[in-house]
Each structure stands twice: as C-alpha cells, then as structure tokens.
Amino acid sequence: MEILHSIWASILSILNESGLLGLFEGEGWKNAIMIVVACFLLYLAIGKQFEPLLLLPIAFGMLLVNLPLSGVMDVPTTELVPLAKASATEIAKYGQVIMPDGQTYVEVAHSGGLLYYLYLGVKLGIYPPLIFLGIGAMSDFGPLIANPKSFILGAAAQIGIFFTFCGAILLGFNAKVAGSIAIIGGADGPTAIYVTSKLAADYLGPIAVAAYSYMALVPIIQPPIMRLLTTKKERAVVMTQLRTVSKTEKIMFPIIVTIVVALLLPSAAPLVGMLMLGNLMRESGVVKRISDAAQNELMNIVTIFLGTTVGATARAEVFLTPETLMIVGLGLAAFCLGTAFGVIFGKLMYIFTGGKVNPLIGSAGVSAVPMAARVSQKVGQETNPSNYLLMHALGPNVAGVIGSAVAAGVLLAVLGK
Amino acid sequence: MLTSFLPSIGTELFDDKGMLMAVITTSGILIVFVILLLLIIIFYAYGGIFRAVTASKEKKLAAQKAADDAEKAKISEEAVSAVQPAAPSDDGSIPGEIIAVIAAAVAAMSGGKKYAVKKVSRTQKPTGGRTAWASMGVYENTRPF
Numbered sequence: 001m002e003i004l005h006s007i008w009a010s011i012l013s014i015l016n017e018s019g020l021l022g023l024f025e026g027e028g029w030k031n032a033i034m035i036v037v038a039c040f041l042l043y044l045a046i047g048k049q050f051e052p053l054l055l056l057p058i059a060f061g062m063l064l065v066n067l068p069l070s071g072v073m074d075v076p077t078t079e080l081v082p083l084a085k086a087s088a089t090e091i092a093k094y095g096q097v098i099m100p101d102g103q104t105y106v107e108v109a110h111s112g113g114l115l116y117y118l119y120l121g122v123k124l125g126i127y128p129p130l131i132f133l134g135i136g137a138m139s140d141f142g143p144l145i146a147n148p149k150s151f152i153l154g155a156a157a158q159i160g161i162f163f164t165f166c167g168a169i170l171l172g173f174n175a176k177v178a179g180s181i182a183i184i185g186g187a188d189g190p191t192a193i194y195v196t197s198k199l200a201a202d203y204l205g206p207i208a209v210a211a212y213s214y215m216a217l218v219p220i221i222q223p224p225i226m227r228l229l230t231t232k233k234e235r236a237v238v239m240t241q242l243r244t245v246s247k248t249e250k251i252m253f254p255i256i257v258t259i260v261v262a263l264l265l266p267s268a269a270p271l272v273g274m275l276m277l278g279n280l281m282r283e284s285g286v287v288k289r290i291s292d293a294a295q296n297e298l299m300n301i302v303t304i305f306l307g308t309t310v311g312a313t314a315r316a317e318v319f320l321t322p323e324t325l326m327i328v329g330l331g332l333a334a335f336c337l338g339t340a341f342g343v344i345f346g347k348l349m350y351i352f353t354g355g356k357v358n359p360l361i362g363s364a365g366v367s368a369v370p371m372a373a374r375v376s377q378k379v380g381q382e383t384n385p386s387n388y389l390l391m392h393a394l395g396p397n398v399a400g401v402i403g404s405a406v407a408a409g410v411l412l413a414v415l416g417k
Numbered sequence: 418m419l420t421s422f423l424p425s426i427g428t429e430l431f432d433d434k435g436m437l438m439a440v441i442t443t444s445g446i447l448i449v450f451v452i453l454l455l456l457i458i459i460f461y462a463y464g465g466i467f468r469a470v471t472a473s474k475e476k477k478l479a480a481q482k483a484a485d486d487a488e489k490a491k492i493s494e495e496a497v498s499a500v501q502p503a504a505p506s507d508d509g510s511i512p513g514e515i516i517a518v519i520a521a522a523v524a525a526m527s528g529g530k531k532y533a534v535k536k537v538s539r540t541q542k543p544t545g546g547r548t549a550w551a552s553m554g555v556y557e558n559t560r561p562f
Contacts, residue, residue, distance in 0.1 A: 152457065166442055
C-alpha cells in the first residue's frame with residue numbers, strides 16, 4: 001500500500017511540474033490560445049504555402065515559447081547560494097563571493113534558453129543585414145539601371161510608411177512603436193525586424209507576424225487597389241524593351257549606391273551596405289563560391305534563426321493584447337497606402353511620358369521581391385495577354401528594397417536617439 | 418548627413434503629437450525622395466556615359482568591319498568568275514534562302530502532297546515591337562514567375 005502511495009505521489013509530482021498544468025493555472029489559457037494561433041499559422045505555411053520559408057519557423061518558434069515551462073526563451077540568471085548549501089562542484093566552478101552582510105555565497109549561474117541566445121542575433125541587429133546580403137546576391141538590378149526612373153516608384157511606395165506613422169500616433173502608440181509599426185508598409189520583413197529590434201523590441205512578435213503575413217498576401221491585397229486606381233487603357237500599355245546593361249554598369253551600381261546612401265544616411269548603411277555587398281559579389285563574378293553561399297547556405301541558416309527567434313518573441317502576454325489588433329490593422333493600412341501611392345506615381349509617369357509607362361508597375365515599389373513584380377505582370381496580362389511587364393516591374397521592385405532601407409534609416413536616425 | 422538638417426528631435430517634440438507627425442512625415446518623405454532622386458540623376462548620367470562609350474566603340478568596330486568586308490569582297494571578286502544568283506523572292510525583301518526554308522517547312526507539314534509556294538509576305542509586327550520569337554523567348558524566361 002505504501003508503494004502505491006509513493007507511486008501516486010511521484011505521478012502527482014511529475015504532473016505538478018509539467019507544462020500541461022501550466023495551461024490551466026493563472027493566465028495559462030492565453031498560452032493555449034497562442035498554441036492554437038501558432039498551429040493556424042503552421043497550417044497557413046504548410047497547407048496554403050503562405051511565405052512558408054519564414055512563416056513555418058516563425059509559427060514554430062511561437063509554439064515553442066508558449067508551451068508552459070519550455071524555457072526556450074529564458075533569460076540567463078544568477079543565484080546567490082549560501083556557502084553551506086552549495087555543492088563542492090558549484091564552489092569549484094563558480095567560486096565564493098563575500099557579500100556586504102559578511103556572509104559568504106556562491107554565485108551560481110543558470111543558462112538561458114536556446115532561443116534566447118539565438119535571439120541575440122535579432123536583438124543586436126545581425127540577422128536582418130545578413131538576410132539583405134543574401135537578397136543582394138540574388139537580385140538583378142539590371143532593370144533598375146536600364147530605367148533609373150523606377151527609383152521614383154520605389155520612393156513613392158514608401159509614402160504609406162509615413163502616413164501610417166501618423167495613424168499609429170493618433171491611436172496612442174509612442175513615437176518609437178509607431179515608427180516600427182509604420183515600417184510594415186515597406187513590405188520588407190528583414191527591414192521591419194531590424195527597425196523594430198532597434199526601436200521597440202517588445203513589439204517584435206506582432207510586427208514581424210503582420211509584416212510577413214501581408215507579404216504573403218500581396219497577390220490578394222494589391223490587385224483590387226491597382227484596378228481601382230487605373231483605367232483599362234492605362235493597364236493595357238505595352239512598355240518598350242529595356243536597354244541592355246553592361247557588366248561594368250552592374251558592377252559599379254552597388255558601389256555607387258553604397259557610397260551615396262551611406263554618406264547621406266549612415267543609419268541605413270547596415271541594410272543598404274549588406275544588400276549591395278551581396279549584389280557586388282554576384283555581379284563581379286570573381287567570388288562565385290561566396291556569392292552562392294550567401295544566396296543559399298547563409299540565407300537558409302539565418303532564415304531559420306531569424307524566423308524561429310522572432311516567432312519566440314510572440315509570448316501570450318505580449319501578443320494577446322488589443323494593441324496587436326491595432327498593429328495588424330495599421331500594417332494593412334500601411335501596405336495598402338504604399339501600393340496606392342506607387343500606382344498613383346505610376347499614373348503620373350504615364351501622363352508625363354505621354355502614355356509610355358504602364359502605371360501597374362508602380363505597385364511593385366513596395367519591395368516584396370519578386371512577388372509584387374509578379375502581381376504587376378499578372379494584372380497587366382488580364383487586360384492585354386501579350387503584355388510582359390515583369391522586367392519593367394522588377395525595376396521599381398528592387399528600388400523599393402533600397403527605398404524601404406532608406407525609410408528605415410530615416411526612422412532610426414530620427415526616432416532612435 | 419541629411420538628418421542633421423532636421424530640427425533636433427528632443428523629448429519636447431515627442432510630447433507634441435501634431436508637431437511630431439508633421440516633422441516625421443514631411444522630413445521622412447523628403448529625405449527618401451531626395452536620396453532616390455539623387456540616385457536617378459547619378460544613374461542617368463552614368464548610363465549616358467556608358468552608352469556614349471559603347472556607341473563610340475561600336476562605331477569604331479563597325480568602321481573596321483566595313484573596311485575588312487570591302488577588302489574581302491575585292492578578293493572574292495577576283496577569285497570567283499561567276500556567281501549563281503540567289504533564289505528569287507516575292508518582292509525582294511525576303512532573302513531566297515528564307516523562302517527555301519519556308520517552302521521546306523510547308524513540304525514537311527503537307528504530308529507528301531504536291532504544293533506550290535505562290536507568295537511569301539511579311540506579317541505586321543506584334544504590338545510593342547516584339548517578334549513572335551522574341552515573345553516566345555520572353556514567355557520562356559518569365560514562365561517560372
């Protein structure tokens with residue numbers, strides 16, 4: 001009988017220490033909701049293939065951190081153990097400390113969770129520039145060099161960021177959080193994470209999830225705005241072929257952009273510099289191995305770390321707040337405004353060039369490479385099936401990446417003080 | 418640094434929401450446009466220089482090629498006493514060789530029936546100045562997207 005009692009006591013002890021009980025204690029129900037949200041995001045990533053490369057690790061990080069007692073994001077701590085209670089190993093490992101009260105203690109260190117250490121790459125602003133390195137190595141700036149006017153569309157699509165900043169301020173967010181929310185309008189995940197990690201790290205989870213969700217929803221969000229703001233005649237415009245860009249021009253491009261942007265806006269240097277370094281490695285053709293590594297292995301490894309750790313910031317107490325709903329709403333507004341301003345400037349270019357520019361390419365200025373360019377191509381072909389806007393849209397698309405990095409630099413320079 | 422032109426952003430500005438929104442929105446849009454406009458100017462100038470250099474090189478190469486061709490033609494005239502005329506074309510705008518290729522393609526598709534190519538004429542180019550072959554090339558290249 002005593003044996004049975006001991007077995008029952010040990011089972012109860014295990015249950016008491018399990019995470020399962022944590023779901024039913026205090027605010028554990030919030031964790032349960034977050035687990036459901038994480039599973040829904042996993043479904044979107046796997047079942048619907050919405051940006052699966054990022055959404056899958058983000059959702060899994062969210063799942064891990066919301067499992068009670070998982071400890072994956074635990075901060076490293078130290079504990080003062082009186083000398084009498086410390087083990088010989090602890091004394092040998094950590095040494096003795098004499099405190100002002102005259103007592104001798106052993107300062108025992110407890111390690112943090114795995115994702116806490118990986119998260120330092122986000123917190124210190126390391127991962128987003130590394131992602132930009134990979135994006136640069138994968139990008140062809142040829143269409144932008146052939147048609148530099150595309151920079152205008154890349155700039156126009158960033159206007160939404162600054163109007164959304166106003167919206168966030170009016171909704172009661174402080175300036176730093178408002179800047180982090182507004183950058184969602186740049187439709188550039190790494191940029192949003194970089195700015196948020198510098199300005200409002202507590203909001204990283206909701207902002208990253210909103211940014212990547214909208215990037216995945218580009219084909220659904222953009223076309224209605226594009227159709228609404230353009231006439232059938234404008235959408236049918238067939239643009240003339242772009243000139244051929246020489247290799248020397250492509251090599252000079254990243255060097256010139258880096259010098260100009262970093263001199264004028266040093267706070268944008270980490271993002272733009274890495275983007276251009278990746279592109280220089282690609283275009284120079286002399287470091288093919290490194291370029292391949294940046295495009296594949298490095299990009300994949302950093303994506304895993306970035307996605308999982310950003311997801312792990314979405315703890316229930318941070319995520320399940322009315323502010324998250326406001327962030328999601330403001331992010332959508334930022335994205336729609338960016339698309340609209342891109343198309344409006346595309347229309348202006350249509351007018352000033354005497355109908356030579358198809359305004360649909362303006363929507364690609366929100367970056368989200370190459371998805372936004374594909375959307376321009378698709379909407380253009382609805383009106384004229386023989387119209388190929390893809391290469392023309394890639395110009396504003398890559399200009400949007402530079403534009404959003406510049407906008408991020410402005411926000412960091414002004415609000416990061 | 419461009420942002421040094423901005424008014425100093427102190428806590429007092431953060432307290433005045435209206436001022437904060439006006440300063441951030443105006444200066445942000447302005448700085449983004451200024452930097453990207455500067456890049457437009459630089460890359461237009463830069464593209465112009467490259468095109469001028471390339472055109473000058475091409476001009477030299479073309480002149481060189483013309484001189485070489487003239488010399489080759491002179492040698493050919495001396496070496497060949499009589500040359501067979503090219504296959505006749507309908508209006509002279511399409512080389513005889515092309516007409517022969519078209520006739521062969523028609524023969525291949527006709528399944529052994531007798532045929533006669535009476536007229537070969539150019540169709541209008543599609544809109545955008547892209548030929549069927551160029552369109553096919555673009556289609557092939559953009560299909561993964």
